[in-house]
Amino acid sequence: xxxLKRIYLLGLFCLALILCxxxxxxxxxxxxxxxxxxxPVTVSLTSSPTGATIGNSNVxxxxxxSGPGGNGSTNIIYADVQVCLPSTSNCTVVNHVLVxxxxxxxxxxxxxxxxxxxxGSSSLPQVLSGTSPVGECTTFVxxxxxxxxxxxxxxxxxxNYSGEIAANIPAQIIAxxxxxxxxxxxxxxxxAGYTGSSTNQSAISxxxxxxxxxxxxxxxxxxxxxxxxxxxxxxxxxASTASYVYQQCASTSNCNSISLPxxxxxxxxxxxxxxxxxxxTIILPTLPSxxxxxxxxxxxxxxxxxxxxxxxxxxxxxxALPYNFSRAGSFTATFNGSSNLRGSYFDxxxxxxxFPATGxxxxxxxxxxxxxxxCPTSPTTQLATxxxxxxxxxxxxxxxSNVTSILxxxxxxxxxxxxxxxxxxxxxxxxxxGGSSFFGRSIAxxxxxxxxxxxxxxxxxxxxx
Amino acid sequence: MLSAAxxxxxxxxxxxxxxxxxxIRAVSLVSRSAPYTSSSSTYTKHEMSLAGGGSVVEYxxxxxxxxxxxxxxxxxxxxxxxxxxxxxxAFGRAQAQSRTGKWRSLHHLNATEGDWSVVSEIRxxxxxxxxxxxxxxxxxxxxxxxxx
Numbered sequence: 236x237x238x239l240k241r242i243y244l245l246g247l248f249c250l251a252l253i254l255c256x257x258x259x260x261x262x263x264x265x266x267x268x269x270x271x272x273x274x275p276v277t278v279s280l281t282s283s284p285t286g287a288t289i290g291n292s293n294v295x296x297x298x299x300x301s302g303p304g305g306n307g308s309t310n311i312i313y314a315d316v317q318v319c320l321p322s323t324s325n326c327t328v329v330n331h332v333l334v335x336x337x338x339x340x341x342x343x344x345x346x347x348x349x350x351x352x353x354x355g356s357s358s359l360p361q362v363l364s365g366t367s368p369v370g371e372c373t374t375f376v377x378x379x380x381x382x383x384x385x386x387x388x389x390x391x392x393x394x395n396y397s398g399e400i401a402a403n404i405p406a407q408i409i410a411x412x413x414x415x416x417x418x419x420x421x422x423x424x425x426x427a428g429y430t431g432s433s434t435n436q437s438a439i440s441x442x443x444x445x446x447x448x449x450x451x452x453x454x455x456x457x458x459x460x461x462x463x464x465x466x467x468x469x470x471x472x473x474a475s476t477a478s479y480v481y482q483q484c485a486s487t488s489n490c491n492s493i494s495l496p497x498x499x500x501x502x503x504x505x506x507x508x509x510x511x512x513x514x515x516t517i518i519l520p521t522l523p524s525x526x527x528x529x530x531x532x533x534x535x536x537x538x539x540x541x542x543x544x545x546x547x548x549x550x551x552x553x554x555a556l557p558y559n560f561s562r563a564g565s566f567t568a569t570f571n572g573s574s575n576l577r578g579s580y581f582d583x584x585x586x587x588x589x590f591p592a593t594g595x596x597x598x599x600x601x602x603x604x605x606x607x608x609x610c611p612t613s614p615t616t617q618l619a620t621x622x623x624x625x626x627x628x629x630x631x632x633x634x635x636s637n638v639t640s641i642l643x644x645x646x647x648x649x650x651x652x653x654x655x656x657x658x659x660x661x662x663x664x665x666x667x668x669g670g671s672s673f674f675g676r677s678i679a680x681x682x683x684x685x686x687x688x689x690x691x692x693x694x695x696x697x698x699x700x
Numbered sequence: 701m702l703s704a705a706x707x708x709x710x711x712x713x714x715x716x717x718x719x720x721x722x723x724i725r726a727v728s729l730v731s732r733s734a735p736y737t738s739s740s741s742t743y744t745k746h747e748m749s750l751a752g753g754g755s756v757v758e759y760x761x762x763x764x765x766x767x768x769x770x771x772x773x774x775x776x777x778x779x780x781x782x783x784x785x786x787x788x789x790a791f792g793r794a795q796a797q798s799r800t801g802k803w804r805s806l807h808h809l810n811a812t813e814g815d816w817s818v819v820s821e822i823r824x825x826x827x828x829x830x831x832x833x834x835x836x837x838x839x840x841x842x843x844x845x846x847x848x
Contacts, residue, residue, distance in 0.1 A: 308800075308801070308802050308803075308804045309802045309803070309804075311804070333806075335806060337806060337807040337823050337824070338806065338807070338823070338824065339824060374777060374822055375806040375807065375822055376795065376798060376805060376806065376807060376808060376809040376820050376821065376822050377795050377796075377798035377799040377804065377805065377806060377809065378795060378799050425779070425781075426777050427777075428777075428780055428781045428788065428791065428792070428795075429781065430781035430782065430788060445792065445796065446792070446795065448799065453799065455804065459806070463823075463824065464824070465824050468825070469775075469825045470824075470825070472753070472774055472775040472825070473775065473825070476775060478775055480825065558824070559774050559826075561754075561772045561774070561826070561828060562772075562826070562828060563774075563823070563824055563826050564823055564824055564826075575844070577847070578821065578828070578847065580823070582805075582807055582808070582823075584805060584806040584807050585804075585805035585806070585807055585808050586802070586803055586804050586805065587803045587805070589808055589810065607803050607810075608802075608803055654802075654803065656803055656810070658810055658812075658817075658819070659812075660812075660817060660834075660843060662817065662819065662830065662832070662843035662844065662846055662847070663810075663819070664819075664844070664846075664847030665808075665821075667805075667808050669805065669808075
């Protein structure tokens with residue numbers, strides 16, 4: 236068994252070397268491991284393509300591990316953030332905040348904040364509609380978050396969070412203890428899929444507990460920092476039309492849908508810094524063994540705004556569809572024999588890759604599964620061709636590992652390079668390059684209407700091969 | 701009698717399409733017979749425009765059964781529980797897996813359970829996706845039509 240494991244590791248290592256050799260990007264990694272089982276495998280980024288390093292004012296440490304209280308999952312990219320009462324030095328650090336390039340805005344669990352930030356005369360100021368606090372209902376495919384919008388100073392990067400300040404930005408406080416927000420509005424849970432009676436408290440309660448992401452256990456994180464392609468959370472649609480997203484809550488169980496000006500909506504924190512505001516880059520090391528229990532990487536704020544954040548050498552740039560388009564933030568891909576995969580994107584808020592599983596290569600599901608993950612007999616790399624707005628084009632190697640084999644080596648692996656799922660029907664319309672595609676790469680996110688040297692105008696992604 | 705209270709669409713008949721159009725407050729409902737493609741596949745396409753922008757398209761086969769539907773909306777979810785009908789529980793199980801499993805996503809969900817498949821996406825408050833029943837697909841139906 237041990238011999239088999241070593242052979243397998245050697246195979247993955249060779250493959251990783253091949254990927255590194257053709258990948259470029261200029262980053263390198265180190266792995267501390269052991270041939271003894273049950274010893275944690277830690278992979279650290281030891282250098283970055285542009286020399287960005289921890290301590291630089293625009294650099295934030297990223298990590299993967301078992302999550303808050305062990306409630307995480309595979310391939311979730313976390314950062315620690317410092318939030319302060321606006322214009323004060325009364326601050327707290329929230330760990331395990333999920334770094335999401337597929338959404339916009341800062342969302343923090345109330346349970347991760349000191350009670351003095353939430354109640355009392357010097358708590359985080361609420362965004363108000365009239366005299367009533369504003370609540371937000373955010374729907375994700377897997378569930379929803381509900382809570383008030385309050386203003387915070389967000390400190391990121393540098394030494395001891397002194398690098399950049401996004402001052403007085405609106406953030407969603409999930410499970411906000413404010414009494415007016417105590418009851419999740421019916422329109423919120425209906426948007427999340429509740430069909431039952433409006434008066435059946437038992438059914439409502441059951442639905443909430445199976446769909447809400449109001450705790451670290453439910454969210455797998457203590458918050459979400461959305462640093463995606465767009466500037467605002469919901470944007471001008473929600474500023475002109477009242478919907479379930481924003482609600483004015485006069486008292487418990489008395490919330491009404493409202494429109495909300497974009498300046499009161501949670502927004503992309505990168506845009507609120509005083510410098511390095513056009514976008515950001517996530518840099519993760521390649522995983523020599525294909526998996527790890529701990530991974531460290533970097534989030535570099537700004538693209539081409541400092542000596543340490545130029546677009547990584549060898550990057551391709553793909554323009555994405557703008558706000559308000561169907562499939563906003565997407566480009567078109569050709570992969571595994573399917574052309575016109577027109578809803579394709581990079582997304583750190585998805586832990587795995589997703590693509591048509593049948594075609595040039597038929598990727599089988601792992602034993603006993605019907606949707607994901609995939610388990611090719613041996614790790615498989617296939618080239619995807621990407622094309623975006625403005626005539627942008629590029630290629631990327633999509634690596635798919637055998638998850639069952641990795642779990643046999645490390646059943647608690649918190650990081651898996653090549654973790655993939657797919658659709659075996661011919662209906663798939665996208666190639667999703669999730670967290671498992673971020674290893675060994677620099678992936679840049681240029682925000683809408685912003686420019687960066689070598690990238691043109693956002694929304695656009697840049698990536699090393 | 702096919703109940704007028706049949707609020708669901710997928711797997712139900714054309715009456716349910718009209719109900720859906722009413723309940724989701726579609727601003728228009730246009731039904732047209734196929735073929736829409738070069739294949740000889742026979743089906744009818746019901747296009748509903750949503751008040752907030754976006755649309756829902758439902759497809760019925762020769763037996764008047766809704767065998768597939770797709771949606772896209774820039775502002776909030778169309779009422780998926782209504783559209784998915786009897787398959788909403790299976791959708792809930794897929795959501796639970798996406799929330800708690802090793803292969804999580806905030807933005808992309810796909811699932812197959814028996815005859816039923818779904819892809820759902822929510823990114824930047826924009827919604828799109830589709831769902832269908834494999835056994836009810838007309839011969840030669842091109843599933844790529846479902847991605848709006």
